[in-house]
Amino acid sequence: MRIDVVTIFPAFFDVLEVSLLGRARGAGLLDIRVHDLRDHATDRHRTVDDTPYGGGAGMVMKPEPWALALDEIATLDEGEAADAASGPLFIFPSPAGERFTQATAREWSAEQHLVFGCGRYEGIDERVFAYAATIGRVRLVSLGDYVLNGGEVAAMAMIEAVGRLVPGVVGNPDSLVEESHEDGLLEYPSYTKPASWRGYDVPGVLLSGHHGRVAQWRREQQIERTRTRRPDLLAD
Numbered sequence: 001m002r003i004d005v006v007t008i009f010p011a012f013f014d015v016l017e018v019s020l021l022g023r024a025r026g027a028g029l030l031d032i033r034v035h036d037l038r039d040h041a042t043d044r045h046r047t048v049d050d051t052p053y054g055g056g057a058g059m060v061m062k063p064e065p066w067a068l069a070l071d072e073i074a075t076l077d078e079g080e081a082a083d084a085a086s087g088p089l090f091i092f093p094s095p096a097g098e099r100f101t102q103a104t105a106r107e108w109s110a111e112q113h114l115v116f117g118c119g120r121y122e123g124i125d126e127r128v129f130a131y132a133a134t135i136g137r138v139r140l141v142s143l144g145d146y147v148l149n150g151g152e153v154a155a156m157a158m159i160e161a162v163g164r165l166v167p168g169v170v171g172n173p174d175s176l177v178e179e180s181h182e183d184g185l186l187e188y189p190s191y192t193k194p195a196s197w198r199g200y201d202v203p204g205v206l207l208s209g210h211h212g213r214v215a216q217w218r219r220e221q222q223i224e225r226t227r228t229r230r231p232d233l234l235a236d
């Protein structure tokens with residue numbers, strides 16, 4: 001999988017050189033390229049924002065630098081201009097976006113080419129999304145109902161959630177199964193040695209060696225946790 005990121009803070013993504021995703025890059029499983037939007041500005045001051053039409057506080061990101069960046073990315077490898085169907089999946093983190101879930105991560109993990117466009121200021125000129133839809137598919141996506149200063153943190157979270165599902169990235173694929181949200185439920189509690197620690201004991205069933213009872217207890221814990229912490233997941 002190839003992942004491009006467009007941002008005015010490219011150094012923010014240096015962390016993708018380390019840990020699991022860093023190893024995946026080294027192994028050629030993930031081809032992650034970070035682009036500075038200012039490299040596509042059209043003036044010597046490398047301007048990427050301007051005042052909003054209609055007034056209001058803050059600044060809006062200019063459309064032309066974005067179109068130049070997305071054009072370059074959409075044609076960099078393919079050699080010719082992409083069209084909407086054959087082009088990349090353009091993902092713009094946005095508080096006005098659809099909700100990102102584990103199902104979204106699974107869906108995107110099958111894609112060949114993702115492009116994350118990280119907006120700042122009051123957002124990106126809306127016409128950029130219309131233009132991007134002529135050279136690829138476009139999704140505006142929210143991580144949740146809270147306000148961030150820009151798309152970088154959200155993009156990082158989504159890159160990790162998607163990247164770890166790419167075959168080969170996580171050593172033991174079994175560990176991808178028993179996780180929160182993989183089966184629509186929160187995961188069960190985990191314990192390790194010692195069996196008794198500062199007066200806290202591991203639940204006896206986990207020491208029983210009876211796999212059937214352990215599996216039942218874990219399922220009961222998943223359902224109880226989901227019912228008390230995330231009843232919305234049970235409503236679906």
Ligand SMILES: Nc1ccccc1-c1cnco1
Nearest residue numbers: 093094142143147148150151
């Ligand atoms: N608040 C934001 C501002 C800019 C870009 C993304 C977001 C966002 C994404 N998910 C929640 O918020």
